[in-house]
Amino acid sequence: MPLQDDQKLRYARQLILKEIGGKGQEKLLSAKVLVIGAGGLGSAAISYLAAAGIGTIGIADCDRVELSNLQRQILHTTARVGEAKADSARKFVGELNPDVKVELHPGRVNAANIAALIEPYDFVLDCVDRFGTKFLINDACVLGKKPYSHAGVVRFSGQALTYVPGQGPCLRCLIGSVPHGATCASVGIVGAAAAVLGGVQALETIKYLLGAGELLTGRVFYFDGLSMTARTAEFCGRDPACAVCSETPSIVSLCENAAEYEDCN
Amino acid sequence: MVKINGEEYDLAGETLSDYLASANYSMAFIAVEINGQIVPKSQIGSVVLRDGDTVEIVSFVGGG
Secondary structure, three states: OOOOHHHHHHOHHHHOOOOOHHHHHHHHHOOEEEEEOOOHHHHHHHHHHHHHOOOEEEEEOOOEOOHHHOOOOOOOOHHHOOOEHHHHHHHHHHHHOOOOEEEEEOOOOOOOOHHHHHOOOOEEEEOOOOHHHHHHHHHHHHHOOOOEEEEEEEEOEEEEEEEOOOOOOOHHHHHOOOOOOOOHHHHOEOHHHHHHHHHHHHHHHHHHHHOOOOOOOOEEEEEEOOOOEEEEEEEOOOOOOOOOOOOOOOOOOOOOOHHHHOOOO | OEEEOOEEEOOOOOEHHHHHHHOOOOHHHEEEEEOOEEOOHHHHHHOEOOOOOEEEEEEOOOOO
């Protein structure tokens, strides 16, 4: 659909980019992106995806807004403490950009429902705060051939990578199986560090949708806000023994592997 | 000499797993990069460190 006059104004600063332009903006407006987790990473990612005019944003989160979330989860407000995070996120997006259609998924994401949840979307963002759910998203995206952005963040630092089916390694190639520990609740986090990694995820999403630039596929991005260093490490390729993305995977059913995703964090 | 996270160690010929165990790394959380390339998780056990290798060990974090 051609851009309306107010859209030409709203998106003027990205319409002038050669990587976006009118055609790219129409791609963004017709894209469907699912963000799982409307916390620290999700707040940054959802904000910038909505502002950029991603046409449909699915938001999956089963938690309620707590006062202790607000130092980093900028989608939510003091007045909305106690509300479902998904509802609060929809209010934020509605105020920011009426071009965006928000689809809410307020239930808990699990091995039984995730395949159907991600299926309608072009791209998925892992913005959750537990390794178990991160592996669930990874495995669901590998098995469902769905591109997605992974990120994790605690304290002042974090990492990000982008999985594209058939092109690169997945999270399991890097860390094998679900480790336990190091979540925001157990070790703390600075909100601005989550913003860096969530911003990287939004940028990877936009690049994927446009087909622009080089994704973090086959690479891992590390950011350390204390030393203020960032770097990417190359990956030699898929782990030939990866349990989910290798030629002979041992994980072929999410439900059969459900116990691994139920970590204690 | 082998450079690990910026410091030099006399570990040429030793296995990577022996070093990781001696330095008390928790294998579950880490990715290991040798000379700019990440070693696939299942292959960490078979890596022998060579003179001149540059090793970076990074921890993965699960918060969000």
